[in-house]
Amino acid sequence: MSVTDELLDNNARYAESFSGPLPLPPAKRVAVVACMDARINVYAVLGLREGEAHVIRNAGGVITDDEIRSLAISQRLLGTEEVILIHHTDCGMLTFTDDDFKKSIQDDVGVKPAWAAEAFGDLDADVRQSIARIRGNPFVPRKDSIRGFVFDVATGKLGEVTG
Amino acid sequence: MSVTDELLDNNARYAESFSGPLPLPPAKRVAVVACMDARINVYAVLGLREGEAHVIRNAGGVITDDEIRSLAISQRLLGTEEVILIHHTDCGMLTFTDDDFKKSIQDDVGVKPAWAAEAFGDLDADVRQSIARIRGNPFVPRKDSIRGFVFDVATGKLGEVTG
Numbered sequence: 001m002s003v004t005d006e007l008l009d010n011n012a013r014y015a016e017s018f019s020g021p022l023p024l025p026p027a028k029r030v031a032v033v034a035c036m037d038a039r040i041n042v043y044a045v046l047g048l049r050e051g052e053a054h055v056i057r058n059a060g061g062v063i064t065d066d067e068i069r070s071l072a073i074s075q076r077l078l079g080t081e082e083v084i085l086i087h088h089t090d091c092g093m094l095t096f097t098d099d100d101f102k103k104s105i106q107d108d109v110g111v112k113p114a115w116a117a118e119a120f121g122d123l124d125a126d127v128r129q130s131i132a133r134i135r136g137n138p139f140v141p142r143k144d145s146i147r148g149f150v151f152d153v154a155t156g157k158l159g160e161v162t163g
Numbered sequence: 164m165s166v167t168d169e170l171l172d173n174n175a176r177y178a179e180s181f182s183g184p185l186p187l188p189p190a191k192r193v194a195v196v197a198c199m200d201a202r203i204n205v206y207a208v209l210g211l212r213e214g215e216a217h218v219i220r221n222a223g224g225v226i227t228d229d230e231i232r233s234l235a236i237s238q239r240l241l242g243t244e245e246v247i248l249i250h251h252t253d254c255g256m257l258t259f260t261d262d263d264f265k266k267s268i269q270d271d272v273g274v275k276p277a278w279a280a281e282a283f284g285d286l287d288a289d290v291r292q293s294i295a296r297i298r299g300n301p302f303v304p305r306k307d308s309i310r311g312f313v314f315d316v317a318t319g320k321l322g323e324v325t326g
Contacts, residue, residue: 003191003192004247004308010210011319014207014208014319015319015320020316020317020318024202026201028166030170036218036233037187038185038215039183041206042218044213046177047176048173050202050207052201054201055205056222057221058219058221058232059233064229065229069227070221072268072276073222073255076264082165090184092187093236101239101240104239108304113232114228115229115232116232117236118232139274141272145165155178155181155183156174157174157175158171
C-alpha cells in the first residue's frame with residue numbers, strides 16, 4: 001500500500017466526525033504564508049480552527065509572484081486583512097545555493113530552470129525580505145498588519161522578526 | 164488586540180506541550196499541494212503528524228512555477244516520492260475569471276498583473292490540469308505517484324479524480 005493510500009484511509013476516519021460546511025471567507029480575516037516544512041503544522045502552531053485563515057505554503061515561505069497572486073485573491077475577493085509570515089529554524093533553504101541547485105538540475109536533465117530557487121543564508125533577513133516584497137507590491141492592498149516570525153523547530157515557539 | 168496577537172497567544176500554549184526537534188526530511192516521503200482555503204486543515208484531513216509530509220498551498224492548489232520550484236526542492240533535496248493534489252468544492256477560484264479579476268486590479272491601482280490569476284470553471288478538469296503540469300515538467304523527477312483529489316467541504320471526504 002502506498003503512503004497516499006494510507007493517508008486516504010486516515011481521511012475516511014476524519015470524515016466520520018466531520019461537521020460542515022463552513023463559510024468560504026476566512027473567519028479571522030488572516031492569511032498565513034509559511035514554509036512547506038513538514039514540522040510546521042500551521043493550524044496547531046497558531047491554534048487555528050477550520051475556516052479561520054488562508055494558509056499559503058511553499059519552499060522557504062518566500063514571496064514570489066504566486067504568493068502575491070494568492071494574497072491578492074485572499075484580500076481582494078475573500079476579505080483577509082492581516083498577513084502572518086512563518087519561516088523556521090533548521091530550514092532546508094539554508095543548506096544550498098540557487099546556483100548549485102540549478103546547476104545540479106541542468107546536469108541531470110539538460111535544462112536550467114528559469115526561476116530562482118530562493119535559497120537564503122540568513123533567516124531573519126529573509127523574513128524581512130518577504131515582508132519587503134509584499135510592501136513593495138501594488139496588487140496586495142492591505143499592508144497595515146504584515147508580521148514575520150521564525151518558528152523554532154526545537155521549542156515550537158514563534159519569534160517575531162522586527163526592524 | 165489584533166488577530167495576529169491572539170494567534171501568538173495560542174502559539175505560547177502550543178509550545179508548552181511541544182516535543183522536538185524532528186528530522187528535516189519528511190518521514191512519509193510525501194508532498195501535498197492543496198488550496199489555501201481556510202476549511203482544509205491538511206494535517207487533520209490526511210491524518211498527518213508533524214514531520215511527515217511537505218505541505219504546499221496556494222489559491223486553488225494550482226501548479227505554477229513556484230509549486231514546481233517547491234516540488235523540485237522537496238524531491239531532489241529532501242527525498243519525497245509521492246505527490247497528493249487537493250482541490251475542493253465551493254472553491255473561490257470557481258467564482259471569477261482571470262480577465263475580470265485582473266481588470267479589477269488594473270482599475271484599482273493602474274497596473275495589470277503580468278501573472279495569470281489561475282481561476283477555473285471545472286474542478287475535476289483543473290485537478291487533471293495540475294497533474295498534467297507536473298507530468299510535463301522536466302524539473303520534478305519522481306512521477307510514479309501523482310494523484311489528485313477533490314475535498315468535499317460538506318463531508319470532509321477526499322474524492323479521487325481519475326482519467
